[in-house]
Amino acid sequence: MRRSRAFDATVRQIARRYSAAGVVAAGLASALPVPAALAQGAVSDGIVKIGILNDQSGVYADFGGKGSVEAAKMAVEDFGGKVLGAPIEVVNADHQNKPDVASNIARQWYDVDKVDTIMELTTSSVALAVQQLSREKKKINMVTGAATSELTGKQCSPYGFHWAYDTYSLAVGTGGALVEAGGKTWYFLTADYAFGHSLEEQTAKFVKSKGGQVLGQVRHPLSTSDFSSFLLQAQASKANIVGLANAGLDTSNAIKQAAEFGIVEGGQRLAALLFTLAEVHGLGLKSANGLVLTEGYYWDLDDKSRPFAERYMKRTGRMPNMVQAGTYSTVAQYLKAVQAAGTDDTDAVAKKLHELPVDDFFGRGGKVLANGRMVHDMYLFEVKKPSESKAPWDYYKHLATIPGDQAFMTVAQSGCQLAN
């Protein structure tokens, strides 16, 4: 035991020394009106490191991937590359959708590489694992890529933030707003596991609360390649809307095969619950046209959303989806919070992140709730027909805007115990 303590001391020696200096400097900074540029000692280790941890080689490589890393770098450049006089660095890693790889890298970043915050975190299991770890190590994590509303629910953290979307907002957007737009009767195609069930259940609740009707549902196993029998049942139900309560490849396969069965041509509409611009691009308009979906960002929404998208396009050759645009927003907001706090101390920055309003091209008039949820408007889109698309990446028709306070749960609803 004595040996291990000695070891720990050596490992963290430098970090401690620096953080001690940081505390002193922070004290000085608050006591004297020191200009921000002189308050360099307020930043631990003299550098602000932001880690982007996501899937860069697997099924979610387009969903977030290298695009998110690029977006984060853009946010740092736009901020001027320095905060409180200290340089900002973006590091990134590919977690290969394995929570243990993610956990290993995150620990190493926090313990050895002096990373101050980890962001993006596509895949729910990874996001939850890193959020628990960050809480233990007292570091800030900001999630854009994962869907689970658990992150700001039962497993919420005082240092954890959830930015772009969650399962609840997708259900409100697609389920609630689509009924108002005329989709009164629903039939669900649901992936047969917890994620699919909860998506179906949440969406059905909004459909019913808006006066819609659920005619039935069929469950398919995870990673199904042949959807024909499920699609025939959906077709026979004669429901206005076929809701796809699944994700990733399952959704893509279902949409492709639905096009072959002429479901959209037959007057029914497909509603995907978790689908972004990147997947629409992958499928092509020929298969995806008529699909209804909810996203927190679309590059061609208005004049405010376009400049970022065009710069991003120049760097990556693609248009950003809500995960990539959201990652830009998290990095920018984090840096603003560090600036406002005058230090990169976790408690001070987390406090500022909770206090500061979010107002950029992504989170317009956004605010952060006590459970770490960033509340902003969500949008309901319909995918255009090939004939309607006038330019590359011209994919969406804007159907409705879901105001932030309807799109997300309140703290009381979320089940997060932090607020009390």
Add this chain to the structure above:
Amino acid sequence: MATQTAATAVAPAPEAKGTSTRTIALAIVGLLILLAAPFVIYPVFVMKVLCFALFAAAFNLLLGYVGLLSFGHAAFFGGAAYICAYSIKAWNFPPEIAILAGTLFAAALGAVIGYLAIRRQGIYFAMITLALSQMFFFVCLQAPFTGGEDGIQGVPRGKLLGFIDLGDSLAMYYFVAAVFLFGFLAIWRIVNSPFGNILKAIRENEQRAISLGYRVDHYKLGAFVISAALTGLAGAVKAIVFQLASLTDVGWQMSGEVILMTLLGGIGTLVGPVAGAALVVSLENYLATSSFPVPVVIGTIFVACVLMFRRGIVGEINAFLDRKK
């Protein structure tokens, strides 16, 4: 004759000769590396390597010494991880009891799957184990206690035997190292026991072993259960190291990964799986921060290995040393 040459090609020289000076020297070097590693390399990473090394070594007990290719070992690895994580989180089990529970669960699952699978040989055996482990995967996907694709998170490490705080990374490391050593020595002992000799006899010529009066099925099942239990031990310890259990550990990809580790390191050598595990885990970890796509690199190495050194890293080194003599 043919089988005999195959046997000498596969079986490694060092342990065949018992405790030669080379073996002892290697053992001492290995032990020193094990003790010094956390001061040089990031401890959590080494713990991960050790967990996978034990997993691969347990798998190799079956593939390398009985000649049974199981394609379902992830069920034991991930199953034990779930049981261990859940029992700590929900029932506040101390870590040593939770690990034991995970290991026992893996052994029991191994007994069921093994009982059904050992009736067939070769590809049929592999397919039966794959099918049963996929069934187990879907149970884990659906069962409420596993948390579905979210997994079980934030498992407290707790205090070992009530007084060793595993939250301390060095204490955790030496505990994992001790578990690994225990598992590795158990495998070494089994391989060099009369029981192990019979297993090897079954691998070489099953009919002949039957004609000599051995109840081959009993031996195979025994080996299967031991392998499953040690795999479970590795999985349970890994759940405590990373404080999580997830679907990744029960998926068929994990069963494939352990085969890859064993093949790269060298089938039928004791040290081979350890080297293979270290290689694969290092690639996964260090390539993650590079711009190389990890699966492509690992795949390329695998192809190169199959084409150029089929005995695996350690197998080739052993063969080279033997040729020099």
